[in-house]
Amino acid sequence: MRIDVLTLFPEMFESPLSHSILKRAQETGIVDIVLTNIRDFATDSYKKVDDKPYGGGPGMVMMPGPVFDCFEYVEKLSPEEGRVILLTPQGQKFNQAKAAELGAENRLIFIAGKYEGFDERIRIGLGAEQISIGDYVLSGGELAAMIIIDAVVRLLAGVLGDEDSPKDDSFSTGLLEYPQYTRPEVFRGMKVPDILLSGDHGKIAEWRRRQALERTKKWRPDLLKDNNKE
């Protein structure tokens, strides 16, 4: 998979992309992540990329010119057609199903903006879909892009050691994950449930299913309502 990110702050991505799973996925060639600075496409000597909103109001708006020029440059870096995603709190809410959907693409092109928003002609002109990571406002799309990239890349074949491991994740099953234990058997008076030491794999699987369901009912009852599944 190829992932392009158009941003005013490529340095923000350095640390998250250079550790752990995202680092390994790039080193093994499973994903190629390319950052391009929108400011490099500013046309005036001040490198201006934002301006005051027409009609008045607070804050600054991302200008269409530099974003379009940056996009047209990035598009040509690879022959692969990309799915274009604008990071904005106005977008569709990101979830595990969306992560799996994006993981099936060959190329993703993320556009992260700062300031109060994007000039509307960016969304319209680039045919971008909008994604939000939740109902709160961030100071820019960069952190949202990193979260989405992490959730998508870990699902790509070969990224996690055991290829089956994402299938039991919380949300993939529609439920929260069952409780996990490792050594020691007793820690500060708290014992590992006997069933997990029994060696009876059928009973263990049944116990885990029940635990997952109970925890979901208790902590995230909203996940059990059909109208919440997208």
Ligand code: 6GU
């Ligand atoms: Cl994608 N961007 C910004 N600026 N704020 C957000 C968001 C995105 N998702 C939730 N809040």
